[in-house]
Amino acid sequence: MPTAPHPQNTDELYQALQENDQRPYGRARTVTAEELVDAAEQFAEPVPLVRALLELQEAYTYGSEPRKSPVVFARLLTLFDEQPDIFDERLRHMLFWRFKWVSNALRQLPEIPLASMRQWLTEMRDRYEKAGLGLQPYYGQAYQLAAHVGEDITPAYELWAGRARTRLSDCEACEICERALYHLTAGDDERALRTWEPVLAGKESCQEEPARSLSYALLPLLRTGRPDRARDVHLAGYRGCRRNPSMPGEVGRHLEFCALTGNEARGLELLAENRSLFDEVDSPLGLLDFLTGVEVLLQRVESLGHGELPAAGYAGRTWTAVGLRAEVGGRADDLAARFDARNGTTAHTDRRRARLDREPLLDALELTLRPRSLDDVAPAAPVAAPASRTAATVPDALPELILQARELEEQGHPDAPACWARLRTLAAARDYTHPDDSAVGPLVQLRADLLADEAGRAGQRDEFADAAALHEEAAGLYEDAGMPGDAALARACALLAAAEIPADGADGAEAKAAVLTATHASMVRLQEQTPGLAPYQEARLLRLRATALGLRLQTTGSEEHVAPVFAEVDLLHAFATRHDVVGQISGALQLRASTYAISGDLPAAVAEIDALLDRLTAHGPAWHLPRTLGLRGRLRLGLQDAQAAHADLTEGLRLAADWPADAVDTSRLHGDLAQACMHLGRPDEALRHLTRSAELELRRGSRIDAFCTYSNAAQLSLDLGRVEDCIALLDSLLAEPDVAAGELDDRLAAQLRLTRARALHAGEDLKAATAEFVALAAESAGWDDDPGSHAMIAAETAVLLGESGEFGRAREVADQALAAHARAPRYELLSSCLRELARLQAQQQGRDGLADARAFLADAARIADEARAAAYEAQGRPLDSALAYEHGRVNAYAGEYEDALAALDKALALLGEPGPDADHAGEWAESVRLAGAVEGIYLERPAPALTRLDTAITRLTALGHTEETKPLTSLAAQLRDEE
Structure with missing residues (x-):
């Protein structure tokens, strides 16, 4: 099935090639590139075919199809030999650059003889010499072949690294990686990391970098005592290679890193996310690298006693960790043997064995805001008994067990659930025989007890309808057993649970x-x-x-x-x-x-709690202490005493550890502690408590509450500038089965995705952020009950499209936001969006974009008029003065300097004279600065511009706004220097 319309002329072909270049690498892009080659062959001109073939080779190269890349290049080389004149300087450069791509493709295929690869390098050298090109790129490929084969690499390295770079050399980032890998192979971690530093610091990058270097640097960073840096590198590096069929080795190294740092559960999560690589990777060398990383992970999972955990593997069957490890190991052994047979060495088997034999480098390294162990991901993981006290012994004898469960239940003791859980298992067995003991009572009484316990647990999960039904059923059984008191209790509990069912309307x-x-x-x-x-x-x-x-x-x-x-x-x-x-x-x-x-009356409440704590300390029950301290902590938060609240809540958590996990609502204690930490200015500590609260909610089955808390944690991490932490957390949540299957509340899932899109934008991944925003804008367009949220999402989407230069699409999405705003006004949001789109278009397109930019500002003016008519007061900048300022900036970008100056003077008049308010003074000063620049520099009228600036400086200084005067002083000095 065609993925694009068939081009009817070369202009349409070039447009289609350009559009295909914007697609991510993978089958869709590759299939389209193949179709465009077929289309190009219909035209009489050879240049369109050359360009289509170049696009197809790129799709094969970065879509992990190394077998097809050399075939396409052979056609290009034939065209070059037959018609060299059709290759302009750019096309010629691309052709000679891609000799290296072919060398790399051949190395990935064990069926290509070593002699053929050496022959290709000779061909490359001859071609370069004939064309008068420097040979450093050739020596680079010769070195990479030596390293691949496992020969003595030092001579080949020196022949390459000692030569000056040429225009056809690999990019700086790629060459830095090769030099670092040379030192890594020699066992010099420190020198390798020093070599890598420009790439790790983000100063050098390309299509494959820094993701490639980051994956290789993980273990050296650990071995040299830099675990925090390794953590950061893992988060940033993994995002650059996840699900990428051209980077399977990089994914494999991240899986290995998880296995060697006590993060086996995260490794299994990442394996599931990259399951498609088992089938999509067509590079045998890349697959070997990936499978070895997978095996390191699965081997570690099995050694920890979790071999029966489910693991994501080849499609078509369900895998356990131990089963997948055996499959992966066999396939990887075969691939390594094939490469070694081709190369005449044991290099690949030896490297693979070295990776599999590595011992963990750290017992535990907290990689994400959602640290989990294999016990956490195991189904029905048992809750460990607390270490700080001796838990009540669950009797082996059935009569004693039943009597103890009832006694503990009467006391409200937190060990009662363990007894009921044991009894539930015993009573469900086919061979269960109820004790013939009058003290124990009949079987119907035990069944009622178990139903009452189940009802109580349903109520704790806020499943009130189920709780009410179970309590009623228990009441009926108690009546059958002749126990009216217990029946009355069960009925009262049913009444309360039914009253808790949310009412509509x-x-x-x-x-x-x-x-x-x-x-x-x-x-x-x-x-x-x-x-x-x-x-x-x-x-x-x-x-x-x-x-x-x-x-x-x-x-x-x-x-x-x-x-x-x-x-x-x-x-x-x-x-x-x-x-x-x-x-x-x-x-x-x-x-x-x-x-x-x-x-x-919070003071009276605190006084009551103080007295209660004294009583509990003296008389018990001790298990009420954590909950009571939690209540006092919340009350003290209400009284604005965050320090005392923090102390209470911390002590409550400490004491809660003495009791079974479900005895105290520790998730709430953590949530309240997060609030106290925020009041105390300790956001990082608050973040830890938020994530702990969410995970506890998740474990007890409160998934909506858990995801809401996690959403707050993600937003806080983004506010703190921990962008990669935010993205990693949200990726983990969005991969949860019920979220991925669309079973979670759709608005909550959208909120998680929205925060992730904002984090991608903050992390400067504009392409991914825009794609997510566009998808969310399309989905939210159907939220008839919530047009305001659609207006917000569409407005943010439009701005991102504007940042990408896609102003046509930005206009369409902005119109959607305006339509939603008409139903649920968002004056400030829409005004800001439209002003920013106008600025971006004028900035990027100058005079050519002025008309469209002014159209955005005209819409913003209508928004301001509506706001004024509705008596709306902006929380931030006043809409009218902000609009006038933007008119000034837009006209300045377009070279309409007189209009710009007039608009800025209007903005200043609307703002009025500055006062003590710093925000107002800052906005006023910025308008003066831009007016001064337009007047003094672009209109070449320095004298009135200096008068304007000096007057403003004097006024701001008198008001104490010295910080705001600095840009004005700098501009005034510049104007005086130019006079």
Whole structure:
């Protein structure tokens, strides 16, 4: 199927070639290039065919199809020999440059005899000499062949490296990499890294660099004690080669790096992301490099006892780590043997063995904001018992186990879930026999217990409908067992869970309050109508009643709902104290503190929590301490005492480690600590707590909450300038199966992608950022319920298209943003977008872009008029003065200097005289500076320009805005020097 319309003339062909050059390397680009060669052969002119063949060879070379590249080059060489005059200087340069591409392609194919490769190098040398070209590129290829074969490389290296570069030499970045690899082969890590520094620092780059050098530098950086630099290099380097069929070796080295730094779980994640390389890579040498890196990873996973973990491998079957390792190892051994047989050495087998024999270089190196172990990715990974206390022993004998589970459940003890989990497994077995023991009770009672435990866990996950149904089912079984007290408790829990189910509609809060009122009344009747309640059951019912009223107060915030909560809390506290139900005494005091907090009396809430902490320290239960400290920490945050909040929350986390993972909401403790850290100006620490909170939420099944927290962490990392961290985190999240399958909330997934697109832009990957923004703009166009978000995304997309010089597409997307803005106004956002597009077009196209730039500004003027009519006040720069300033800048770029000066004078008039506000003074000073430059330099009127500048400097200095005077002083000095 054609991928592009068939060109009807050479102009259309050249346009199609140009468009294809913008596509990423891969089958789509290659197929189109093949079609364009067929089209070029129909024209009488030979030059279009030459250009089409050059594009096709590039597609084969960077699309990892080395077998086809030399065939295309042979056609080009024949055309050159037959019609040398059709090759202008540029085409001739490209032809001789690509002798090196052919040399590289031949090295990748073990079926090409060594003699044929040497013959090709002789051909290259002869051609270069005949054309009067320097031989340094030839010697570079001779050195690379020697290194590939495994010969003594020093003579070949010196013949190449000692020669001066020519116009046909490889780029600086590529040659730096080859020199560094020479030192690396010699075992000199330090010298290799010094050689690589210009590339690692981003000073030299090309199509393959710095991704190639970064992948090779990973292990030397570790061996020389630079783990933090290695981490940064991994994040930046991996993004440059991921899913790239022309860089399989680079991907393999990143997998190896993960395996040798305790990041096996990340390695498996990256392997899954690059699964397509197993089938897409047509280069045997590149495949050998990739497979060896894969085997290093899988070997490490297997050695750690996780060989049965799933691993992404060849299409068509499901793989485990151990199974894929065997497959990969066999294929890689065969490839290495084929290369060695061709080369007459053991170099490739030896290099492969050296990689497989490497020991880990670090036990653990935190590579991303989402560090995970193999235990984390294993299905149903068991939760380790805490090390800081002795967990309650789960009895082996069934009767003792059942009785202990119930006793712990009565106490609200955090070890109860472990007992229920064990009982659930035993009771589900086909050979389960229930004890014939009156103390244990009938099987129906145990089934009810297990249902009640399952219902409680569903409620913790906010799955309220399931929780309500399970509690009701448990209540029925308790009644069958003749246990009315337990049945009443289960029914009360069902009532509360049902009341928690979110209500639809605008009056959702009012409806929920009414439901909670009815729920409380039902609980009161239930308690009154149930005879023979044990003290712990009655206390729990009172606690549920108080909780229902507390939720009602939380829902409405109404003052009239405060007193009923306190009344119920007092009942609970009095009853629990009278019967010494320790856990419920604590629960009552905590509810009282929460009620004070909800009603706005934070000091009283803190006083209650202080008293509760004293009681817990003296009388227990100890497992209530972490949660209570967490509450006091949140209250202190509300009182703006971030330091004290940080101390409480940190201590709460420390004590939470003494109990099973699900006993305390540690994810919330981490989230609150992140907030405290932000208040204290410690954003990096906040970031660690945010990511830890998210991962804990993910582990307990709260995926929406987890992804929301991760989204906040990604935004914070971007705000901190940790661009690669942000991208790596989001790549990991977007690769999660439910996200990739589109099962996550679509708006949340879009938010993750939007943050990633912004991070790509911040990381100066404009092409990738623009592609993601364009996709998001297209998707959000269908968000009829949220046109404001579409306006935002479309506006950002338009600006990125403008930065890429695609002003036609930018205009189309800006029009989409304007249409969405008409439904959900975003005055400031749209004005900023349109002004920036005008600036970009005038800056890039000068006078030729002036008309279109002014059209953008005309739209911005209409936005400003709408904002003024709606009495909208901008949060940033005033829209009218910002628009006048942009008119000045746009006209200056286009050479319309009188119009520019008039616009800037209007901007200054709209701004008015500067005052104490630094932002206003800065904007005013910038308008003066640009007006001075236009007037003094471009209109060649230095005298009035200097008067303008000197007056402004005096005014700003008097107001104390000395920083704002610096650009004005510099411009004034320049104008005086030119007089």
